[in-house]
Amino acid sequence: xxRKNRRKNRRKPPKKKTKNNNNxxxxxxxxxxxxxxxxxISDEILAKKYKANCAxxxxxxxxxxxxxxxxxxxxxxxxxxxxxGPMWDILxxxxxxxxxxxxxxxxxxxxxxxxxxxxxxxxxxxxxYMNKNFREGIYGWDGIDEEEPEESVCFQLQLLFAKMQCxxxxxxxxxxxxxxxxxxxxxxxxxQEFCSLFLSYLExxxxxxxxxxxxxxNFSGKQRYTTTCLACNNQSFTDSGFYxxxxxxxxxxxxxxxxxxxxxxxxxxxxKYRCDECDSLQDAKRQLSITQLPPVLNIQLLRFLxxxxxxxxxxxxxxxxxxxxxxxxxxxxxxxxxxDLYAILIHIGQSAHGGHYxxxxxxxxxxxxxxxxENVSPININNVGDVRGRSNRRAGNGMITSSNAYMLVxxxxxxxxxxxxxxxETVRNYVExxxxxxxxxxxxxxxxxxxxxxxxxxxxxxxxxxxxxSEITDKTKFNWIETSWLRDFIKGKIRPIDNSEYLCExxxxxxxxxxxxxxxxxxxxxxxxxxxxxGPELNQDSMCRDCVFNEILAEKRTHEKKIFVFKxxxxxxxxxxxxxxxxxxxxxKKNPQIGSDINEDILCxxxxxxxxxxxxxxxxxxxxxxxxxxxESTTISTEFGDCEICVSExxxxxxxxxxxxxxxxxxxxxxxxxAAKTKKEIAHIKTPGNYSLICKDWVNLxxxxxxxxxxxxxxxxxxxxxLCPHGLLNFDPYDHPDTFIISEESWNxxxxxxxxxxxxxxxxRNEECIINPEVCVDCMNERKLVLEREKYCFENKVVNxxxxxxxxxxQFPQVRHKNQFKVVTSHDIKIGLLKLQIFEVVDVPPxxxxxxxKKLKLDDNSTLFDYGITENCYIQLHLVSEDDNLMAMSKxxxxxxxxxxxxxxxxxxxxxxxxxxxxxSDVCAIILVQYITYLGRIFRNRIFI
Numbered sequence: 001x002x003r004k005n006r007r008k009n010r011r012k013p014p015k016k017k018t019k020n021n022n023n024x025x026x027x028x029x030x031x032x033x034x035x036x037x038x039x040x041i042s043d044e045i046l047a048k049k050y051k052a053n054c055a056x057x058x059x060x061x062x063x064x065x066x067x068x069x070x071x072x073x074x075x076x077x078x079x080x081x082x083x084x085g086p087m088w089d090i091l092x093x094x095x096x097x098x099x100x101x102x103x104x105x106x107x108x109x110x111x112x113x114x115x116x117x118x119x120x121x122x123x124x125x126x127x128x129y130m131n132k133n134f135r136e137g138i139y140g141w142d143g144i145d146e147e148e149p150e151e152s153v154c155f156q157l158q159l160l161f162a163k164m165q166c167x168x169x170x171x172x173x174x175x176x177x178x179x180x181x182x183x184x185x186x187x188x189x190x191x192q193e194f195c196s197l198f199l200s201y202l203e204x205x206x207x208x209x210x211x212x213x214x215x216x217x218n219f220s221g222k223q224r225y226t227t228t229c230l231a232c233n234n235q236s237f238t239d240s241g242f243y244x245x246x247x248x249x250x251x252x253x254x255x256x257x258x259x260x261x262x263x264x265x266x267x268x269x270x271x272k273y274r275c276d277e278c279d280s281l282q283d284a285k286r287q288l289s290i291t292q293l294p295p296v297l298n299i300q301l302l303r304f305l306x307x308x309x310x311x312x313x314x315x316x317x318x319x320x321x322x323x324x325x326x327x328x329x330x331x332x333x334x335x336x337x338x339x340d341l342y343a344i345l346i347h348i349g350q351s352a353h354g355g356h357y358x359x360x361x362x363x364x365x366x367x368x369x370x371x372x373x374e375n376v377s378p379i380n381i382n383n384v385g386d387v388r389g390r391s392n393r394r395a396g397n398g399m400i401t402s403s404n405a406y407m408l409v410x411x412x413x414x415x416x417x418x419x420x421x422x423x424x425e426t427v428r429n430y431v432e433x434x435x436x437x438x439x440x441x442x443x444x445x446x447x448x449x450x451x452x453x454x455x456x457x458x459x460x461x462x463x464x465x466x467x468x469x470s471e472i473t474d475k476t477k478f479n480w481i482e483t484s485w486l487r488d489f490i491k492g493k494i495r496p497i498d499n500s501e502y503l504c505e506x507x508x509x510x511x512x513x514x515x516x517x518x519x520x521x522x523x524x525x526x527x528x529x530x531x532x533x534x535g536p537e538l539n540q541d542s543m544c545r546d547c548v549f550n551e552i553l554a555e556k557r558t559h560e561k562k563i564f565v566f567k568x569x570x571x572x573x574x575x576x577x578x579x580x581x582x583x584x585x586x587x588x589k590k591n592p593q594i595g596s597d598i599n600e601d602i603l604c605x606x607x608x609x610x611x612x613x614x615x616x617x618x619x620x621x622x623x624x625x626x627x628x629x630x631x632e633s634t635t636i637s638t639e640f641g642d643c644e645i646c647v648s649e650x651x652x653x654x655x656x657x658x659x660x661x662x663x664x665x666x667x668x669x670x671x672x673x674x675a676a677k678t679k680k681e682i683a684h685i686k687t688p689g690n691y692s693l694i695c696k697d698w699v700n701l702x703x704x705x706x707x708x709x710x711x712x713x714x715x716x717x718x719x720x721x722x723l724c725p726h727g728l729l730n731f732d733p734y735d736h737p738d739t740f741i742i743s744e745e746s747w748n749x750x751x752x753x754x755x756x757x758x759x760x761x762x763x764x765r766n767e768e769c770i771i772n773p774e775v776c777v778d779c780m781n782e783r784k785l786v787l788e789r790e791k792y793c794f795e796n797k798v799v800n801x802x803x804x805x806x807x808x809x810x811q812f813p814q815v816r817h818k819n820q821f822k823v824v825t826s827h828d829i830k831i832g833l834l835k836l837q838i839f840e841v842v843d844v845p846p847x848x849x850x851x852x853x854k855k856l857k858l859d860d861n862s863t864l865f866d867y868g869i870t871e872n873c874y875i876q877l878h879l880v881s882e883d884d885n886l887m888a889m890s891k892x893x894x895x896x897x898x899x900x901x902x903x904x905x906x907x908x909x910x911x912x913x914x915x916x917x918x919x920x921s922d923v924c925a926i927i928l929v930q931y932i933t934y935l936g937r938i939f940r941n942r943i944f945i
Contacts, residue, residue: 026562038549049511049548050074052478052519056471071483074519077470080483081490082463105442107376109363110164111171114373115178120191123359124198125160125174126371127343127409130361131296135161136421137214141206153180154206159430162423166431169438171374182911189908191345191357192300192407197913199243219243222292227273228285230266234277239291244298253321254299254408258331262288290332295415297328297339299408304352315352321401326410339410344385346404360384364418459492462531470524479525480509480517480538489528497534508544511551561587564625568618575617578602578609578636579626584616587626596632603634608643611650660709668706671746674699675706682734682741685764692747693739693760695719702750717756728776729760730783797871798822799864801838806879814842815879825864832860838877850878 035041047053057076069079109130112122128134138161141154149155156176163172178185181201203215225238251257264287267273273284303316322341329337342362349355359371360379370379385402423431466489472478482499502517504510509517522539529535565588583598602615609615617638618626627633668675674694685691694717701714722739724730733739741762750756763770802820803809809816823837835846851858853867853875869875 025566026559028556028559028563032552032556032559035549035552038545041545041548041552046543046545046548049551050509050514050543052475052543069483071515074480074514074517075472077486077518077520080487106168106170108378109369109371109376110167110169111371111374111376112164113171113173113175115173115175115185117188118174118178118183118185119357119373120189120194121174121178121183122373123345123357123371124191124195126359127345127361129161129164130343130363131218131409131411132364132417132419132421133295133415134214134218135165136417137206137218139421139423139427140214142424151180152205153177153201156180157202158424159427162427162431163434165420166423166428166435167438168435181913183908183913184911188354190304191347192304193908194913195298195300195407196243197908201913215243218296219294219298221290221294221297224289224291226287226289227267228287229273229275229278230283230285232275232277232282234275236276243294244300246300246302248302249316249318249320252319254323254326257320262290262331290328293328293332293334293337293339293412295412297326297410297412299410301406301408303347303406313352315347315350315355317350317403319401319403320405321399322405322408324398324400336412336414338413340413341400341408342411342416343407343409344400344402344405345407345409346386346402347406348404364416456492459494462527463490466524466527469527470520472519472521476540477522478519478540479522480542481520481525481528483516483518486518489532494532496532497529499534499536499538502538503536504544504547506544506546508547509538509542511544511547560625564622567622572617572619572622576620576638577618577623578615578638578640579618579623581614581616594630596630597634598626598630599634599636602636604643604646606643606645608646609636609640611642611646657709664706664709671742671749673742674740674746674750675703681739682762682769685741685762685769688764688766690744691741691762691764692744693719693722693733693762694742694747694750695722696738696740699740714754716754717750717758719756719758719760722760723758723773724776724779726776726779728773728779729771730776730779732775732780733760733762733771792865792868792870793827794871795826796824797826799825799834799869800872800874801877802874803877803879808848808879812842812844812848812879815844815877818842820874827865827869828863830861830863831858834864835860844877844879848879850880852876852878 031045035045051072051074054073054075057070057073057078070076112125114122138154138158141158160172160174160177163169175185177183183189199215199219206214221242223240223242225240227236227238228234245258245261247254247257247261249257251260264285266283266285268283272281273286274280275282275284299322301320304313305316324341326339326341327337328334328339344360346358346360347355348358358373360368361371362368368379368381368384370377385400385405422428480499480502481497482502485495485497488495502510502513504512517538525537525539529537568584578599580599580602582601583594586592586594587598599615602610604610623635627635682691698714698717705711705714722729722731731739744761747759751759761772763772799822800820801823803815803818815821821842823834823841825834825837829837831851832846835849835851838844838849839846853869853873856867858867858875
């Protein structure tokens with residue numbers, strides 16, 4: 001180990017720096033000096049320039065093909081597309097190109113195409129389709145009142161159900177429904193939320209247009225809350241409807257969860273009930289009862305809960321047992337209270353933010369099927385309710401146990417129709433036409449498959465014959481072939497050989513296009529030219545000596561350029577000629593862009609030498625070299641000096657500048673109080689006399705004019721913007737940063753010289769100061785309010801949130817390693833909504849937030865404007881325990897039941913399911929609904945408002 005460390009720490013000796021002397025100067029190689037015409041190029045040099053001597057690439061070990069071709073090696077014939085493309089995988093290509101009778105024909109029931117992440121939607125649509133009463137109701141929609149029925153979800157659902165029932169394809173696509181509802185197909189949404197929103201949407205669109213209340217008659221039940229005062233036994237009743245029953249998993253089975261659902265609760269302490277009879281808060285007993293059950297009973301299992309510790313949504317994988325036959329007589333007084341399980345919607349996966357949705361549904365023949373997007377397959381009763389392959393042993397006793405079921409659908413016994421409903425005639429005819437077209441397409445694809453297989457066999461045989469013959473055995477005889485043609489040939493694309501675009505002006509193979517050519521044996525060339533025709537043939541005699549000679553000449557020029565650049569870097573203080581510095585800098589570049597005259601920019605308009613350091617001296621040898629490259633250049637000897645006319649003009653300009661400086665210095669002395677560096681205000685005046693106020697912006701322009709001869713004189717003086725409409729001052733003259741006080745003499749002198757208006761006179765007498773015109777108090781206060789409002793009002797700007805150290809910081813992963821972050825908000829947002837925005841950014845619930853600004857705790861009902869918070873300010877986020885905050889919140893709030901109030905999933909914002917365009921406050925409201933829902937699950941379906 002010590003030896004390794006010594007070897008690692010051993011430093012290499014520094015390289016010796018060599019001085020630029022004659023021994024290190026660049027030179028032209030001897031073999032280049034010997035070539036002065038094309039005939040001087042030997043066969044060895046010609047082969048080297050055409051890379052004919054490069055090593056031949058071989059396959060990888062084990063005979064595996066190379067995945068990447070060596071483009072700069074004409075002898076590499078691997079990695080050109082072998083083992084890929086239609087030639088190598090013909091059956092996969094046919095499947096990708098269209099329907100096939102072996103793959104796309106329906107076997108039992110039709111599946112639904114997954115459009116990206118729409119498995120949650122497919123599972124619900126399949127359960128609705130398998131409900132024959134619901135399907136018949138959808139078929140009964142006529143859309144008479146619709147202007148464009150094709151743009152209606154009811155029509156597209158009717159068409160989709162008809163395709164699934166009468167179509168012959170293995171699966172259908174719900175893309176029309178997602179397009180109309182504007183649902184993003186790449187985002188997986190909450191399935192329970194989609195169920196509530198979709199049924200509400202259909203109820204609004206369908207039930208309002210027809211006398212048959214399809215959604216209400218099939219899915220709507222009734223419930224009642226009974227609250228009994230324990231002091232006077234007075235009872236109050238609240239009736240409401242429901243479309244599903246939400247059950248917790250804590251009971252372990254459906255009976256215990258239903259008992260907990262209807263269990264009475266005593267309201268006492270901070271949660272007392274206000275009794276109208278007693279006219280005071282009293283202890284009370286509250287109980288939920290079901291008064292009427294719907295024909296289709298949807299039971300939602302609350303598997304997705306909000307974890308207050310981690311601030312994230314999590315899935316509970318608890319096992320839950322439910323029967324195939326559900327007797328609801330214990331919970332409702334109805335004769336028809338026996339329900340049969342017909343659908344189970346399942347979420348597969350450990351995370352609440354991902355996974356996959358499938359549906360297990362029983363048909364009219366009492367057979368169970370798994371609906372997994374495009375695939376529909378029968379399953380054994382022992383596998384119902386869970387992931388395929390896991391046996392459900394209790395299914396034989398009429399009970400199902402599942403760790404992934406999140407929605408159970410029961411049908412009231414005897415209400416479902418036995419036969420399949422019949423779609424409308426127009427829709428049925430449309431589907432029949434699609435079926436005929438599908439059969440025709442399938443037959444065409446089958447014929448195409450047979451033809452491609454025959455073609456594949458032919459191309460494959462030709463390729464292997466060519467592959468064995470392509471290796472060059474005689475190094476003196478070979479042919480050239482286009483690389484792109486070889487790729488097409490290997491991939492099965494047939495076209496004639498065309499080497500014409502690779503010919504040089506001499507009719508040979510261009511060495512500049514060599515990276516797009518490959519070298520093959522004459523035998524393999526004869527094969528492919530016989531099979532596919534084309535040309536011209538390029539062989540060992542097609543290598544162009546003239547083009548190689550031009551390339552060698554360019555290489556010579558490169559070496560010469562290095563030599564003369566080396567000489568230029570030496571410098572020639574006693575040189576005989578002038579040359580442009582910019583031309584030298586441009587010439588040193590790889591691709592110089594120099595005009596015909598390299599000295600054009602050092603010549604003045606009079607034809608003489610330009611003034612300034614734009615030129616340098618060089619030797620006669622270097623000038624001769626440049627003149628040979630640019631023969632139209634102007635030769636200028638160092639005996640010539642600068643242009644006399646330019647020198648005279650320069651002297652005149654300098655004299656004019658000198659006069660301007662003297663004049664402006666005189667003006668500085670005349671108006672010394674204006675040109676002073678420090679700003680003077682009324683409070684600084686100690687000497688009695690008459691003064692004037694002047695705009696500071698004009699003074700700054702005047703100072704720039706005095707200090708810089710290139711600046712133009714300032715404009716007229718204008719103080720009118722300092723006066724209100726009443727002709728009085730609209731500002732406090734004792735405290736205004738945009739004014740400057742000068743003497744009355746200076747004011748009069750400036751007005752006489754530059755003109756202007758708006759004189760503001762300041763008369764100082766001993767300790768008395770008189771200002772004319774006076775201050776307009778109303779206009780001054782109004783102006784202050786406008787400036788103050790502009791300072792503290794902002795829309796959609798950044799506010800910085802700093803997170804100091806806290807013992808609770810480790811509980812929130814998003815801020816565990818963060819000291820600050822940014823939130824986009826506005827001045828009129830309340831602190832409570834700001835907490836919700838913070839919750840959305842870093843997943844810290846509002847109940848764990850305490851916000852402070854300048855050590856002042858911020859109240860949830862106040863706005864940012866109330867605290868004087870501006871954009872880019874820093875607000876401190878202190879993390880606190882939720883127990884303390886929840887206790888404080890409960891003392892000032894009341895409980896309201898929202899067990900059946902559907903919340904809007906943020907993922908459906910802007911879709912047709914909500915049909916609402918929200919501003920920033922609406923987004924905060926959405927987050928608030930989500931957060932309140934999470935709290936409701938914690939407090940037994942009761943939430944704070």
